[in-house]
Amino acid sequence: MKIFISHSSKNKFYGDKLVELLRSVGLKENEIIFTSNTAYGIPVSQNIFNWLKSQITEKPFVIYLLSEEYYQSIACLNEMGAAWIIENKHAAIFTPNFNLSSKEFQSGALDPREIGFYINDEERILSFLQLISEDFEISKSHIIISQSVKKFISEINSYKPEIAKPPVISEAIHKPIVKEESKTIAQTVQLQPNQLLKTTSSNPTDLFSKFVNTITSKKLKDDELILLHYIIETGRFKLMTGWQEQNEIDHIKEWEEINEIANKLSRNYSSILKRFELRGFTEVSALTSSNNPKELKIRDEISKHLLDLPDDVLDLITESVKKNHFDYNAKTKIEEPDDLPF
Secondary structure, X not given: OOEEEEOOHHHHHHHHHHHHHHHHOOOOHHHEEOOOOHHXXXXXXXXXXXXXXXXXHOOOEEEEEEOHHHHHXXXXXXHHHHHHHOOOOEEEEEOOOOOOXXXXXXXXXXXXXXXXXXXXXXXXXXHHHHHHOOOOOOOOOHHHHHHHHHHHHHHHHHOOOOOXXXXXXXXXXXXXXXXXXXXXXXXXXXXXXXXXXXXXXXXXXXHHHHHHHHHHOOOOOHHHHHHHHHHHHHOOOEEEOHHHHHHHHHHHHHHHHXXXXXOHHHHHHHHHHHHHHXXXXXXXXXXXXXXXXXXXXXXXXXXXOHHHOOHHHHHHHHHHHHHOEOOHHHHXXXXXXXXXXX
């Protein structure tokens, strides 16, 4: 048996601390699956979805690290559904600000009447460790366990997630001009250089601004927005092209089927990459021995913001994904050959 931490990549900090806690009380590296850390994630050359499927069917002990971000992620909800169906042991752990009254939690696959607990509840964490000791070998030293839990709680409580702040707008620009003031705008600006400097430095890079504006002005097609969703959900900021292109397309096809998304992305993959390249969103990250591109990556100016996009951008991406829902099971049933002789 292994422990599988089902989580949103936006809650990586909490997952990392859970892994540290489990390791400190005696769990081995190969007993933990935590995909946001390569040391506990998916082996090199393995297909992400096949590998996760095989791990889940082996009935691991699942920790559902529940948060608002978790319920906004299609990949997380797929994980939850797959693990819930096979009825394995599990524990629900809530991030500190998670709202237990949320509609998503109350109507989700997990029974809200089951006992879960907040990640910074020391007594419940101790009970949780006692629970997993039934299936895993952990330290028998009460001192080690107590010290590990206290360190864990302290780090959780001291963590302050970064909250995106709106850009600072200089009062000088929006200050109403009245007749009594004889200063020109230029003079006013010179009186507040520090404030203007702060405003400029808080803006994102020009390329990222172009990227956001392209989306919010609805210049991207559905298949391009679905590619962004694919990149964000799978963490594949590097995409195969050239002679490796078919491997990426095969990977996308499986992702589309698992997430019940129409095959626009896999069908138009080559043209989407060209469109992204023309817009300057990608760059070559690997070449063949003949100096032909075999891998592209999303430019750093964009990729470093992809996991923290503005809400209006995320809404447009999510809208495109929902518009392109496709029931593959229904298709299978419809296309099933008729064996009757008449």
